[in-house]
Amino acid sequence: MVIVxxxxxxxxxxxxxxxxxxxxxxxxxxxAVRTLVGAGTPGQELIVIELRxxxxxxxxxxxxxxxxxxxxxxxFARNPLATPDILGVTxxxxxxAVAAIVLAGGSxxxxxxxxxxxxxxxxxxxALASSAIVYGLAWRGGVDSYRLILIGIGATAAxxxxxxxxxxxxxxxxxxxxxxxxVGSLSGVSWSSVxxxxxxxxxxTPIALQQSxxxxxxxxxxxxxxxxxxxxxRHRLVVIVCAVVLTAAAVSASGPVEFVxxxxxxxARRLARVGRPPILAAGLVGAIIVTGGDALARGxxxxxxxxxxxxxxxxxxxxxxxxxxxxxxETL
Amino acid sequence: MSETRTDAAARLTAxxxxxxxxxxxxxxxxxxxxxxxxxxxxxxxxLSIEAGTVTTLIGANGSGKSTLLKAxxxxxxxxxxxxxxxxxxxxxxxxxxxxxxxxxLPQKPLTPSATxxxxxxxxxxxxxxxxxxxxxxxxxxxxxxxxxxTGLAELAGRDAGSLSGGQLQRAWIALVxxxxxxxxxxxxxxTFLDLSHQLDVLExxxxxxxxxxxxxxxxxxxxxxxxxxSDRLVVVGGGRVLADGAxxxxxxxxxxxxxxxxxxxxxxDPSSGSPLVVPxxxxxxxxxxxxxSANRPDARGLSTAETPGEVxxxxx
Numbered sequence: 254m255v256i257v258x259x260x261x262x263x264x265x266x267x268x269x270x271x272x273x274x275x276x277x278x279x280x281x282x283x284x285a286v287r288t289l290v291g292a293g294t295p296g297q298e299l300i301v302i303e304l305r306x307x308x309x310x311x312x313x314x315x316x317x318x319x320x321x322x323x324x325x326x327x328x329f330a331r332n333p334l335a336t337p338d339i340l341g342v343t344x345x346x347x348x349x350a351v352a353a354i355v356l357a358g359g360s361x362x363x364x365x366x367x368x369x370x371x372x373x374x375x376x377x378x379x380a381l382a383s384s385a386i387v388y389g390l391a392w393r394g395g396v397d398s399y400r401l402i403l404i405g406i407g408a409t410a411a412x413x414x415x416x417x418x419x420x421x422x423x424x425x426x427x428x429x430x431x432x433x434x435x436v437g438s439l440s441g442v443s444w445s446s447v448x449x450x451x452x453x454x455x456x457x458t459p460i461a462l463q464q465s466x467x468x469x470x471x472x473x474x475x476x477x478x479x480x481x482x483x484x485x486x487r488h489r490l491v492v493i494v495c496a497v498v499l500t501a502a503a504v505s506a507s508g509p510v511e512f513v514x515x516x517x518x519x520x521a522r523r524l525a526r527v528g529r530p531p532i533l534a535a536g537l538v539g540a541i542i543v544t545g546g547d548a549l550a551r552g553x554x555x556x557x558x559x560x561x562x563x564x565x566x567x568x569x570x571x572x573x574x575x576x577x578x579x580x581x582x583e584t585l
Numbered sequence: 586m587s588e589t590r591t592d593a594a595a596r597l598t599a600x601x602x603x604x605x606x607x608x609x610x611x612x613x614x615x616x617x618x619x620x621x622x623x624x625x626x627x628x629x630x631x632l633s634i635e636a637g638t639v640t641t642l643i644g645a646n647g648s649g650k651s652t653l654l655k656a657x658x659x660x661x662x663x664x665x666x667x668x669x670x671x672x673x674x675x676x677x678x679x680x681x682x683x684x685x686x687x688x689x690l691p692q693k694p695l696t697p698s699a700t701x702x703x704x705x706x707x708x709x710x711x712x713x714x715x716x717x718x719x720x721x722x723x724x725x726x727x728x729x730x731x732x733x734x735t736g737l738a739e740l741a742g743r744d745a746g747s748l749s750g751g752q753l754q755r756a757w758i759a760l761v762x763x764x765x766x767x768x769x770x771x772x773x774x775x776t777f778l779d780l781s782h783q784l785d786v787l788e789x790x791x792x793x794x795x796x797x798x799x800x801x802x803x804x805x806x807x808x809x810x811x812x813x814x815s816d817r818l819v820v821v822g823g824g825r826v827l828a829d830g831a832x833x834x835x836x837x838x839x840x841x842x843x844x845x846x847x848x849x850x851x852x853x854d855p856s857s858g859s860p861l862v863v864p865x866x867x868x869x870x871x872x873x874x875x876x877x878s879a880n881r882p883d884a885r886g887l888s889t890a891e892t893p894g895e896v897x898x899x900x901x
Contacts, residue, residue, distance in 0.1 A: 331695070394662065466711070469697075470708060472697040472700075473697060474691065474694050476655075476658075476660050476691035477689075477690075477694045479658070479689075480658060480660075480690070480691075480761075481684050481708060481711045482680050482681035482683065482711060483680070526699070527699060528697050528699035528700050529697070529698075
């Protein structure tokens with residue numbers, strides 16, 4: 254597993270360099286490396302440091318955050334369909350962001366107030382509020398993962414409905430802006446949107462790794478893990494908070510990038526050939542998917558294709574291929 | 586580990602919570618009320634489990650045997666009352682400390698994917714480890730011993746998901762053994778096993794008790810096996826303890842009738858001398874139920890549409 258993690262790390266660095274050179278200007282990888290160590294021309298510095306680097310770094314961080322969040326939720330819920338989305342994070346963030354875009358565009362004073370907070374912050378507030386509600390509704394002297402998933406699905410549907418309603422009655426320009434945000438894109442990122450994600454990752458990743466043993470033990474069921482000395486409910490709350498914060502940070506920076514939190518942990522798990530998604534490797538695979546997808550969109554495909562579309566189009570078939578290729582009987 | 590135990594013992598004598606007479610019970614329920622949502626299963630139950638004994642909880646389906654075991658194993662929080670472990674309320678211990686003293690094997694543990702038998706059993710060592718004290722050679726020794734005791738040494742490298750029902754159950758018991766807890770709770774450890782494997786499991790339980798002095802509380806459905814392998818039987822039903830005592834005191838026709846609605850003879854088991862419960866032949870006319878004539882299965886398993894009122898010919 255260590256080898257897989259190291260390979261993924263190298264791959265992420267290579268993809269990041271490709272991401273820096275991908276695009277309209279004629280940069281080579283040596284140029285990019287030279288500029289990164291401070292030996293480039295002023296022109297190259299502008300392109301690399303100010304334009305490309307924030308976007309590539311944001312892609313790496315967003316992908317890593319989503320990958321780790323996905324690994325955490327899939328493991329604690331013992332269900333690969335349990336992405337952070339089912340905790341209500343993404344749908345809450347989407348509703349917050351769309352409400353800000355749509356209502357601020359209209360004559361609603363509340364909307365103007367929301368937008369003045371900044372779109373990322375509104376998205377984060379929406380994410381935290383909805384996941385707190387989902388967790389609260391799932392609480393019954395403790396949180397059971399099935400109950401949490403079902404309530405999360407219900408909440409996601411309800412919030413999605415409200416989001417659609419807002420878009421349907423919005424002005425066409427606002428609706429377009431909202432739809433663009435909902436796809437998930439790195440086109441609007443700058444250094445200021447990178448820092449919050451970086452801080453969250455630096456703080457949360459060690460906590461997530463520290464929960465690793467408990468995550469392994471809870472695979473034996475709540476009762477056995479209690480018997481082995483895991484404080485199951487406290488552990489579960491810590492894991493959920495980690496996943497929610499990481500996802501909220503990622504979504505606030507880029508919008509909801511589809512499929513990464515679902516597919517990255519599963520790819521990492523299959524590459525490492527282990528029973529549950531490895532946390533660090535899942536983060537690295539997520540980083541590769543998002544940065545690679547964005548590089549592909551800029552360097553190869555015509556027009557400005559948002560990364561969220563690429564991740565869904567490439568990530569999903571890759572997972573299906575992984576599933577069909579392996580003959581051993583294993584549950585998804 | 587021995588240090589913490591003496592600590593606990595010292596504190597115990599200091600606070601004077603132990604009863605003046607007799608040793609401290611391994612487990613004790615005091616005024617225990619257990620409920621799921623609003624349906625109360627036990628109300629103000631008192632039950633004390635003496636250290637170093639094998640106690641089996643028996644009772645009809647839905648009588649609350651497993652519920653009581655879960656409360657002892659702190660999986661179910663009581664609505665009122667306390668569970669005391671080694672003389673102290675279980676909630677006063679740190680969760681890992683409880684895990685070093687008490688192990689519980691539930692009815693349906695989840696088998697993890699892509700995990701070898703050895704890895705599964707090794708997880709029993711978790712309560713003995715910490716950041717400062719990771720895996721030691723002694724942990725390996727204990728896991729090896731647990732695998733050997735359960736006859737799994739040769740299957741140690743196999744994927745746990747590929748084991749048969751009997752092998753898997755032994756693997757779970759090996760995990761409990763590796764935990765080295767002096768008090769062990771087993772919820773129907775013999776379910777899904779054939780008779781020979783049931784005996785394997787119960788012999789193993791007996792030897793853990795005899796050789797290590799472990800306290801065992803289990804739930805069993807087979808009354809005769811319960812009688813053969815237990816020092817004490819506790820019959821529960823209707824939210825209380827219906828009978829409590831040595832196997833010959835508890836497995837009587839009267840108690841079986843009231844607790845299980847079962848007419849039975851109790852005779853000495855020719856092989857062990859323990860009480861053997863032999864269900865009495867039920868009279869044929871106790872039920873008014875008749876198969877609808879068109880679908881009534883006959884003795885050969887064929888469906889016939891013959892004359893109604895024909896007497897069932899399978900007995901006699």
